[in-house]
Amino acid sequence: MSETITLEVLRYHPETDSEPHFQRYTVPYKDEWVVLDALNHIKDNLDATLSYRWSCHMAVCGSCGMTINNEPKLSCHAFLRDYRGGVIRVEPLDHFPIERDLVIVMDSFIDKLSSVKPYLIPKQDKPLSAGEYLQTPGELEVFHQYTQCINCLLCYAACPQVGLNEDFVGPAAMALAHRYNLDSRDGGRQARAEVVASNEGIWECTFVGACSEVCPKCVDPAAAIQQTKISASVDWLKDLLTPGVHR
Amino acid sequence: MEVIETDIAIVGAGGAGLRAAIAVAEADPSLTLALISKVYPMRSHTVAAEGGAAGVIKDNDSLDNHFHDTVSGGDWLCDQDAVELFVNTAPSELLQLEHWGCPWSREANGKVAVRPFGGMKVERTWYAADKTGFHILHTLFQTSLRYPSIKRFDEYYSTDLIVEDGRCAGVIAIEMRSGRMVAFRAKAVVIATGGAGRIFPFTTNGAIKTGDGMAMAYRAGVPLKDMEFMQYHPTGLPGTGILITEGTRGEGGILVNKDGYRYLQDYNLGPPDPWPRKKAMELGPRDRLSQAFWHEQKKGRTIKTAQGDVVHLDIRQLGEKIINERLPMVRELALAYVGVDPVHAMIPVRPVVHYTMGGIHTDIDTATSLPGLFAAGECACVSINGANRLGSNSLAEIVVFGARAGRSAAAFAKANPALGAAGKAGEAAQERLRELFGREGGSDTVSGLRKAMNDTMESGAGIYRSEDTLRQTCGILADLRARYRTMPLQDRSNVFNTDLIQALELGCMLDVASALAQSALERKESRGSHQRLEYPTRDDANYLKHSLASYRGAEPPSISYRDVVITRSQPGERVYGGATT
């Protein structure tokens, strides 16, 4: 008998279940497998009714976020070898409604992401014929880490303020706003401030820091938000002392 | 069934689909646009592309160079008018991405940087570290948010095209979260659904690359062109098939066999030094590198591992600083998935299926033979890639032809009246679904049939093919397609039923696979990535033509041929290695 490992997976079938329940599956243990491989094994061989999102299997598409043993993780990046000898509990990400099994409803995130104007608002218009905006490697480095977000929602699942406060814009959205604010080509900080520097934006954050701890891409949204608090406060002070000056 | 009226429907929201949507919105914001995707846009597989996008911008380069590299890289099966247009347009499209905020890597003076890439005489590959596809996709998605006319339908799985009066009149889709069917009635439809790598077992492609759009067009009577040409990327991780970018070799990485020998020099790609050198050794074209692996394997010179045979990719000589700056994701992937730190050790790699050169036959304006239907990106075959694609041409292709498709669709929608009231197309699709849900009995499952398809594709239609293996594969696929027609679902629910979606995807894959296998069987020559053991050379006299596979229901497709557009590059010998300097 080769080695096996047990998964305890949350199931929820809205057409027949009044609430979620757990189901146990035993799968082969393989050193190089991730939890996603185990889920695929379940779906292909044991229970085809299990629903979950996945695609790239290389931690870049952001589809497969789940709560694994109480920790938000990408299932394609959670290695069985780290759970060997125990039971692996797999649930959908926290703080989002459950659509079905491990699939969450993420509409609120899409709305919040769109609300921060996450696109380049150039400081100066430049026709294509004039070539690229010049940007030195140093200028690129300033915002580069904040470009790495794969929209996997682990940070929303980890953040208690997201859980307690439905309207909180949230870590990833504000990290993306910060990415554009720091881009040397961008002049849109003012335009984004309406949502970002609002009560539902940065000021809802109490720097728990869980978001940055769980981020698989080291984006550090907590840092992005604290830095935005400082720049927003400075902007506010400037407006107070010299009102009407366009920035 | 709910009917949604829209001027234009775009199926697929990856690089090509998003670019098309933005092009429509910019051409005319008053046009209504439905952007339909089976996944949220940032999950599209464009996100996994790594190395870069090719476009001529440096003084030491010329459009002519890019043109010739591409045509010879494609073993002269590329339509040269399309390649001309492509190389001319790529630089401005990549620049447009920069203007939209794409974080291209830079030279010290602030200008966009380029790196060498396989099969290219002069370096022209723009890159954003080693996550170029990720940055392009996110730039396009985020930019698309500023156009109010782009209405997105995320997680809608498109099943059928609506065809009325010989025109494409829209698309039927399933809203995945509820299971209900919706009919999008549109004056013009753009398909941008990507390739079909998942018909093979070892692939860099994500779960979603199942050829859905190709199958939809195919079943509606549009031929699939050059399907036999499937690219194996030389360096994927064993087991998972995760892509290790060509950029590793562009920066100077080398490939060695079990004796530590740079074996590519034995396959007309040498001499091994001086290194690095463009179009030589590890910077040769992908088809030749993958074929070299196959030969090394036959000679017993590959390294055996628990996940199969591999060779070693060595980038230690680049040093930690360069690796962290230009290949950080490669380091992360190697550490996480094979436990190797490429700064100190060699990465085990093997060829894995990566890109579908073939696809929906379109003209240079992305129009298909069905009026009102357009296609762009990996799902289409214009053809600019011919028998083998050069690395970094695909990310450029999606924006060049994505934009073109958007503009063509917008022009068509404005010039053509809307069709009459909603017809019966929806009813047929609904009935097909009801029949699928109603099937009882039988032991066939989605995963069982899919595995059988994967196995036969790898053994019969892999890097090297023969009459016997191809015939066998065609036979097995015909059998699988028959069994598919009675295969029951195991999940009959409505809400986010992924057994249903996987079953529908399997149907698409089986159709696409049979087009591939039949096209391969009938091309009795070796060209680019299609290699026949019994016909080892190129046969321009008989086969300097595109294959066209036409759907015939349960029967295998009929294969016809179409001339290649040759303008200024006559077929010659593909020469790589020292002879090119």
Place this chain on the structure above:
Amino acid sequence: MSRRPYVRKVERSWWLQHPRYVAYMIRELTSLFVGLYCALLAVGLVRLSQGHAAWDGFVAAFSSPLGVAFQMACLVFAIYHSVTWFALTPKAMPLRMKGEPVPGIVIVGAHYVAWAVVSIVVLIGAGM
């Protein structure tokens, strides 16, 4: 419609579900003690202005066993508060010098140095 998304309620004990949240709540709790101590210092100032008797009464209360115990607790919490605060400063204030990022440890270290200097000045001023 067959859809029925299930909303999981956030329990009041949410912060007990994971060690990182417990640590966070303790950190937040320390500010309560820091605030209380500041309030008591303010009371002390008021007593000072009310003359010797009031001031002596205040000092006596502070020197009582309960008073000392409270102050020790405040000291512990204030140290924890400061240490966690310092550790987070590089995130809120990333500094760059000559185009290179200043290492976090330098920023944190500078805070400790400043704290030491201020403490020494205060202690000397208090006549120790």
